[in-house]
Amino acid sequence: MSAAAAPMLHIDHVTVDFDGFKALNDLDLTLREGSLTVVIGPNGAGKSTMCDVIIGRVRPTTGKVVLHGETISKLREDRIVGRGVCRKFQTPGVLIGLPVIDNLLIAATKDRRWWKSFGLRPSAAVSAKAEEVLAQVGLSERRDTLAGELSHGEKQWLEIGMVIATEAELILLDEPTAGMGAAESTKTAEIIKSLIGKHSVLVIDHDIDFVEQLGGHVAVLHQGALFKEGTLAQVRNDPDVASIYLGRPKS
Amino acid sequence: MSSLVKRLIGLLVLAAAIAAPLYLSSYNLSLAGRFLALALTAMGLVLLWGEGGILSLGQGVFFGLGGYVLAMHLKLTGLDAGETMPDFMVWSGLKALPTWWEIFRNPFVAVVGVMVVPAVVAAAFGWLIFRRRIGGVYFALITQALALAFATLLISQQAFTGGFNGLTNYKTLFGFNLNDAKVSLGLYWVTLAIVVACFLAGRYLLASRFGKLLRATRDNTNRVRFLGYDPTPIKIVAFVAAAILAGLSGALFALHAGVISPALVGVVPSIEMVIWAAVGGRASLAGAIAGALIINFAKDKISTALPEFWLYALGVIFIVVVTVMPKGLAGLFPEGGGKRAPKAAAKTEPAPEAA
Numbered sequence: 364m365s366a367a368a369a370p371m372l373h374i375d376h377v378t379v380d381f382d383g384f385k386a387l388n389d390l391d392l393t394l395r396e397g398s399l400t401v402v403i404g405p406n407g408a409g410k411s412t413m414c415d416v417i418i419g420r421v422r423p424t425t426g427k428v429v430l431h432g433e434t435i436s437k438l439r440e441d442r443i444v445g446r447g448v449c450r451k452f453q454t455p456g457v458l459i460g461l462p463v464i465d466n467l468l469i470a471a472t473k474d475r476r477w478w479k480s481f482g483l484r485p486s487a488a489v490s491a492k493a494e495e496v497l498a499q500v501g502l503s504e505r506r507d508t509l510a511g512e513l514s515h516g517e518k519q520w521l522e523i524g525m526v527i528a529t530e531a532e533l534i535l536l537d538e539p540t541a542g543m544g545a546a547e548s549t550k551t552a553e554i555i556k557s558l559i560g561k562h563s564v565l566v567i568d569h570d571i572d573f574v575e576q577l578g579g580h581v582a583v584l585h586q587g588a589l590f591k592e593g594t595l596a597q598v599r600n601d602p603d604v605a606s607i608y609l610g611r612p613k614s
Numbered sequence: 615m616s617s618l619v620k621r622l623i624g625l626l627v628l629a630a631a632i633a634a635p636l637y638l639s640s641y642n643l644s645l646a647g648r649f650l651a652l653a654l655t656a657m658g659l660v661l662l663w664g665e666g667g668i669l670s671l672g673q674g675v676f677f678g679l680g681g682y683v684l685a686m687h688l689k690l691t692g693l694d695a696g697e698t699m700p701d702f703m704v705w706s707g708l709k710a711l712p713t714w715w716e717i718f719r720n721p722f723v724a725v726v727g728v729m730v731v732p733a734v735v736a737a738a739f740g741w742l743i744f745r746r747r748i749g750g751v752y753f754a755l756i757t758q759a760l761a762l763a764f765a766t767l768l769i770s771q772q773a774f775t776g777g778f779n780g781l782t783n784y785k786t787l788f789g790f791n792l793n794d795a796k797v798s799l800g801l802y803w804v805t806l807a808i809v810v811a812c813f814l815a816g817r818y819l820l821a822s823r824f825g826k827l828l829r830a831t832r833d834n835t836n837r838v839r840f841l842g843y844d845p846t847p848i849k850i851v852a853f854v855a856a857a858i859l860a861g862l863s864g865a866l867f868a869l870h871a872g873v874i875s876p877a878l879v880g881v882v883p884s885i886e887m888v889i890w891a892a893v894g895g896r897a898s899l900a901g902a903i904a905g906a907l908i909i910n911f912a913k914d915k916i917s918t919a920l921p922e923f924w925l926y927a928l929g930v931i932f933i934v935v936v937t938v939m940p941k942g943l944a945g946l947f948p949e950g951g952g953k954r955a956p957k958a959a960a961k962t963e964p965a966p967e968a969a
Contacts, residue, residue, distance in 0.1 A: 418840060420840075439844070440839050440840060441840075441842050441844045444840060444841060444842030449840070449841070449842070450840060452836075452837070456834055456836065456837040456840075457834070458829070458833055458834055458837060458838070459833050460829045460830070460832065460833045461826055461829060465826050468823075468826075469823070469826060469830060469838075469841060469843075470841050472823070475842045475843045477824070477827075477843075477844065477848055477851065480822065480823045480827055480848075481819075481822050481823070482822060482823060483818075483821060483822050483823075485823070511833075522837075525837075525841065529841060
């Protein structure tokens, strides 16, 4: 880790125990500001649980999550988002009953207190942000379509757009290319790469080609713990990593 | 149907409703006023259930609270000289008028209480339930239990509530004689005006960002939460709004019908309220008004002709609506009655709320 970039998020020795099954086992991982980190690992390695812990959906049994020196793992979920952490879920979680633009407007609204929600029109800044993200994720032509009528890939982009529109400092993307073809994956990689520098991004994915397109720092999770870290090339050539994916016994 | 045509039809219907005293018999007019009052409850269910996805089988409670608050006022102002409390209290051996009756003697307190009492109960109940993230079937069952408990309480506390008979035999409201034909006519128009005002307020609420958040919470509570919103107050506000409408509805109904009693607020009436909204279209305020009017007029006409047949008819209507017309009557007017008519709306309406 370079000394210049300050750690923004520290998953500090987190263990999540589901009735004896340790989904995360003393996981310790640090993310730097403005970085792109890709987390890979076999099924059941704890990747999604890690996201759940960061956003407060699952609470650590032991350990804590620290954002800019402040423990966030005891905060209510919406307060964690308020601190600048937002996640895209694995199965697209768009607001199906609302038009695409309204999905983005709801995400882009900064003042989320309920008693501020009785106005008819969003502020100019919020509208501008929503329109900007709409173009960024390439859904301009679907602006007024109900989100429930989008194709699967479009829903994924919309949800990525919603997460971007919150202007969260840390963006978690859980399998953003799930169910996408090669061309769609490439477009998704472009969108994600355009975020580097403005946001810290953590991506979970299985698809090695996609990971290659993204570049960035790679962390391998295995049995709920950090197994290896490094560039994709380093990780790829590591015999231990190959063994956990292919199940070869370690010598 | 374009929104212009829709608006035109709405104005025509409104004109017909204003002119109803010209062509309806006084009996049917009194029914119309009564059923318009009930439509307010159905509109509340559109907000809560249709838009918020929260099915309450206990709206009778809030209906009853509104009705009883106004009825208490009417009983107190209708006392003859020398009487200190309503007759049923005397018969039950009560020595003095309870304080919680006394406060509703003031007409201003009574009118505000019609809305505030249900609102406070709904807010407290909603806070307890929604904070614990209880929803769906569990919420429906809890509200149904609440309706049962409320009706049982009213019956058991005869000395304070009039028991099974409820509160009836009102004389004057704000000095107007309720048995005067002109007052009845005025009451019809007042009811109509309140329905129109609540309809417009409901439209506004649904067009605001709150309305979008409510729909968003219905469709995906977790996504809303993980976009940084707290879904609990959103649900509470919808529940309170529905309770206020039900309270107004109960109070106006008591005025029109001249009675409020446990039989009007328990489990079965609460379920009927849901049926009005379902038949009209649970995501359409206009549909809710139509549903309440149609079902209740049908109930009156059918039960007069064939008393035993009504419940079967209601059952059949409900089954047909649920299986064949899930959007209710509003579904017959794509884009018309309903605020949300997904496919057509998305293509032709440039999302008016978003503009």
